[in-house]
Amino acid sequence: MLRLFAAPRLNIRKDYEKVRRMQSRFAALLMPPYRTSRWQPLPHDEHLHVPVRFFQPKVKRREDVLVFFHGGGWVTGDIDTYTPACVRMAELTGCAVASVNYRLAPEHPFPAGLEDCYGVARVLLDEPHRVGAADAGQVILVGDSAGGNFAAVISLLLRERGYRPPDRQILIYPVTHWDHDPDTSPFASVRSHGGDYRLTNAEVEDYFDLYVPDRQQRRDPHVAPLLAPDLSGHPATLVITAELDLLRDEGEAYGRALADAGNTVQTYRVEGALHGFISLPRFSQSVQDAYEVINAFLDGDPVEGGHCTPREAI
Incomplete structure (x- = not known):
């Protein structure tokens, strides 16, 4: 049954523009009513503006602001196609959500999109009032897939560059490693779930070819944060993985690496879930x-339940 919902087998390197158009049409059909405002911070200089869409929940239950970096392999997805997901995020958490419309590869390869998201994070941590937060402790980085990669790397960059990191981050099935070849990858999930379901080994390779054409550069910790030599001083982290996702094991490995470096980490594996859920x-x-766990994390409660990755694993 799950294979019926697998993504069509496209050559992302050739068809990424087609995928973008398909996503836009589909998102337009699902577009819900929402309360939003738009503003454009200046993360680098006066010449570069990164659009951010701000979503308010109907019932505000928390003062936290979730700064969201969307997925799409660094190549697809945008502020419109992720609007339904962001509306849902605002409603299910009771938090404001700030969705970042970063530049996409291959038109803007690494590190363009990363620097866009880093710049927005810097602005909001330095000036949390821009999104109605009382202080930087209420600014939480969130990302799914490639966006989860950005959130993880931004926390790394902030520490490396001597700036204040966020207090908390939520990484949803993040990309943390560079090798997704079933013959060489260190992760069993790449071999178990890279051929049949929502995201395949070939598609991840296509995305990497567009985002980081230089294969040696893919080992840079700013591309593959699992390879960072020092992961100390990171935010309290919730890592959510999907059972049937080829990225499952590298996400959980990143959670273990953060914990080994002395950080507060909780991981949760959603059973029966596909990439992109x-x-x-x-x-x-x-x-x-997933949102039951996210809400517990936002409340400072421990992650519990039968779907959770065993604590001894992290």
């Missing part, structure tokens, strides 16, 4: 499971 409708069991 955070964009499913709110009645999806995977979405319900």
Whole structure:
């Protein structure tokens, strides 16, 4: 049954523009009513503006602001195609959500999109009032897939460059490693789930070819944060993985690496879930499971439940 929902087998290197158009049409059909405002911070200098869309929940239950970096392999996805997911995120958490529209590869390869997101994070941590936060402790970095990669790397960059990191981050099935070849990858999930379901080994390779054409550069910790030599001093972290996702094991390995470096980390594996599930409708069991854990994390409660990765693993 799950294979029926697998993504069509496209050559992302050739068809990424087609995928973008398809995503835009599909998102337009699902576009919900929402309360939003737009503003453009200046993360680098007066010449570069990064659009951010701000979503308010109907019922505000928390003062936290979730700064969201969308997925799409650094190549697809944008502020419009992720609007349904961001509306759902605001409603299910009761938090304001700030969605970042970073530049995409291959038109803007590494590190363009990363620097856009880093710049926005810097602005909001330095000036949290821009999104209605009382202080930087209420600014939480969130990302799924490639966006989870950005959130992880931004926390690394902030520490390396001597700036204040966020207090908390949520990484949803993040990309943390560079090797997704089933013959050489250190992760079993790459071999178990890289051929049949929502995201394949070949598609990840295509995305990397567009985002980081230089294969040696893919080992840079700013591309593959799992390879960072020092992961100390990171935010309290929630890592959410999907059972049937080829990125599952590298996400959980990143959680273990953060914990080994002395950080506070919780991981949660959503059973039966595919890559990309955070964009499913709110009645999806995977979405319900994930947001139950996200809300517990936002409240400072421990992650519990039968779907959770065992504590001894992290």
